[in-house]
Amino acid sequence: MIQVIIHEVAHSLDLHGAYKDKPLSGSDRMWKAYNADPNTPNEYSKTAMVENVAEQTMIAVFNEIVPGGFGTIEPEWKKISNQYHFVQEEGKLAGKGNSIFRPGSSEKCTHKVPSTKPVNMNANSKFRLKRLVSARNKPDITLRRDIIPIEVRAEGEHTNCAHREGDVHM
Numbered sequence: 001m002i003q004v005i006i007h008e009v010a011h012s013l014d015l016h017g018a019y020k021d022k023p024l025s026g027s028d029r030m031w032k033a034y035n036a037d038p039n040t041p042n043e044y045s046k047t048a049m050v051e052n053v054a055e056q057t058m059i060a061v062f063n064e065i066v067p068g069g070f071g072t073i074e075p076e077w078k079k080i081s082n083q084y085h086f087v088q089e090e091g092k093l094a095g096k097g098n099s100i101f102r103p104g105s106s107e108k109c110t111h112k113v114p115s116t117k118p119v120n121m122n123a124n125s126k127f128r129l130k131r132l133v134s135a136r137n138k139p140d141i142t143l144r145r146d147i148i149p150i151e152v153r154a155e156g157e158h159t160n161c162a163h164r165e166g167d168v169h170m
Contacts, residue, residue: 003058010057014050018100019090025050033086039079053087056080057101060088064101 014024021027030053040046045055063069063084070084071077091100 006058006061007054010054011050013057013094013100014053018094020093021090023050023053024087024090025053030083030086033082036082037080039076040083041080052083056084056087059084060091061101064088064091064099 013019017023019027021029024030026049030049034040034049034052040052041055041059045052059070059080066072069077088099088101092098094100
């Protein structure tokens with residue numbers, strides 16, 4: 001199950017502008033890494049570059065967090081290493097030197113999509129929520145002043161992230 005979660009999050013990172021090359025699956029540099037390797041991780045990653053980036057991200061995450069990396073479980077790892085190393089490097093650039101694939105590696109989170117209000121699941125929950133969350137014990141979901149809000153907007157065939165004018169930049 002965790003593979004599916006990482007794969008789907010990888011699509012979000014790719015298509016919502018987390019990387020320098022937005023989207024990574026459409027970048028010349030990703031295609032160069034792809035062409036430099038004789039293989040892909042599996043047949044599914046051959047169906048489209050967007051799927052290959054998602055599969056390579058799973059490997060990049062594994063390579064980043066498991067001692068010894070991907071080579072400890074795959075003897076032919078070099079056949080796809082240009083691709084997943086490229087994704088791994090893009091993850092470090094996106095994290096400003098801290099890998100976005102390694103939990104806890106960032107010294108400080110500097111960007112965040114602003115939180116939304118809680119969603120009521122049914123009519124009864126509306127009343128429960130009202131009782132549980134009064135004006136005085138309502139959780140503060142505002143961003144700290146040093147966090148840069150990310151505005152997500154549709155542009156062309158994919159979504160990009162843009163900083164709002166006037167935001168505090170550290």
